[in-house]
Amino acid sequence: MTEPTQSKRFVQGAVVRGSTQHPGTTTDQRLLESRGPTDWVHTDPWRVLRIQAEFVDGFGTLAELGPATAVFGSARTKADHPFYAAAEQIAARLAQAGQAVITGGGPGIMEAANKGAAEAGGVSVGLGIELPFETGLNPYVNLGINFRYFFARKTMFVKYSQGFVVLPGGFGTLDELFEALTLVQTRKVTSFPVVLFGTAYWSGLLGWLRETALEQGTISGPDLEMFVVTDDVDEAVAAVVASPGPVAAERPE
């Protein structure tokens, strides 16, 4: 009986290689080498990993957040504006009711809501976004994540909020509002309260929805019942605090 030749073996992670299969360098050595072309940093496969990392950071940070409400509204609202005060009060009440408050982490209404939540001793979440001009997270965020990609950030708003309170705002706010409404309308989520705060500000849009969109059949009657429109802080808070939270539609993915 011949003994197997005791040739040298090399371990490469889980893989064992005989001497003829030796790769020459270790994986760590190759990792730590910084020579070679760097174009891969700007390729889509690499971006996919970065996108994945945003989901990992977002899910990992927010998984244990507990009940939360997102507050949206203009980045441009000044601290002396009544809507700033309203956002601050709404967020403070939400915090007192044991809810975390999630915003885009920027200035204006976002800052007001983060301020209200933080000063009431609550969890004040800011999901910041990289923009061409530097704004950074407002100082009232006590749990912040900075995102590169809007869509990854938007998933976090929807996944971890049990309702939306939308104060007057521009395109960004409208985008967030209509995303929430589309998710409810298409039954991607149900029982997802959407509060429009500021009846006068929203009345033009609501009128157009009723008189043009509904009239021409691009939305249906029940679609207009998806939101609560109010000027009352208590009513806004009650609409989201009473909610059981977003419930995924019954059909599995």
Ligand SMILES: CC(C)=CCNc1ncnc2c1ncn2[C@@H]1O[C@H](COP(=O)(O)O)[C@@H](O)[C@H]1O
């Ligand atoms: C002064 C200025 C424009 C700062 C921008 N800095 C921002 N930082 C974080 N989120 C933002 C910012 N601008 C818009 N957003 C997102 O879009 C919404 C506000 O957009 P808008 O101002 O209504 O259209 C916010 O709820 C927020 O989620």
